[in-house]
Amino acid sequence: MEYIVKALILYIFILILFRASGKRSLSQITTFDFVLLLIVGETVQQGLLGSDYSLINAILLITTLVGFEVLISFFSKKWNLFDHLTNGVPVIILKNGEPLWDRMEHERIGIEDILESARQSQGLKSLEQIEYAVLEKDGRISVIPK
């Protein structure tokens, strides 16, 4: 029973931590972030396994974690509010070529990020060519040209 409690606490803590760190943190993974994620993974592993390195404990823990994930996605599909709470919502950060500065500041987005996305996805050269730029739930920026 203890492994379920441990896995549940860690799952919820990581979910809250990543949600609190904002959408952009997830999409802008640098080499250093990748190494940091590996260290986080290692730390979580030690906390979850404790001194029990048995195969059955690993199987039970993985089943518990994947089970939570499936449960979260099931409830997200069922209830919009739950989906918004666990996955966040998309945010319009540019409208008719005009950046929405307060939103961009809150989401830690710069003009360069929007332009980069516009170049990569639509081949656009300037903000004036963009009707909407949307910061998606996963941290990517979608660009809709005029």
Place this chain on the structure above:
Amino acid sequence: MNSKNISHVDELYEFEQKEIKVRKFIWILLVLLWVSGSVGLFGKGWLSGTKIEGNGYELEYERFLRDETSTSIIIFLEESSADTIEISFGKKYVKKIRFQEITPKPANIEASENRVIYSFPASENTMIIYHLIPLNAGFLELDISIGGDQRYVKQFVYL
């Protein structure tokens, strides 16, 4: 909210504004958590370590422990005229922990109905260290008797 187009995304911004406030609050909580951890509220720090004095001894222990993580109970003994000193633990406490090492090694260990008794030659030892590991999370009552002076101390084991 029924129209699933770009204006629907704009309607969701109200939720995002609330979320921004919640995010700030969460970060305050996380900083508090970090500070609490740093000062020992979750064990291994100055808020956790404490000592009590008794008749001819001083007992050092931690208030906050961590599940399956080593901790110590340190007993400083004053000069005694007795040949041996007996330190005993209640069986209820012994069942919830695992002794890793006792320094110095006791001359004798015996179990009575409710206690486990460790005897040490009094003249040789001024400091006795019990290294132990708590086996379960939750409240723990350290039931220790040093030279016949019984003490009950509350401890908490974090998961």
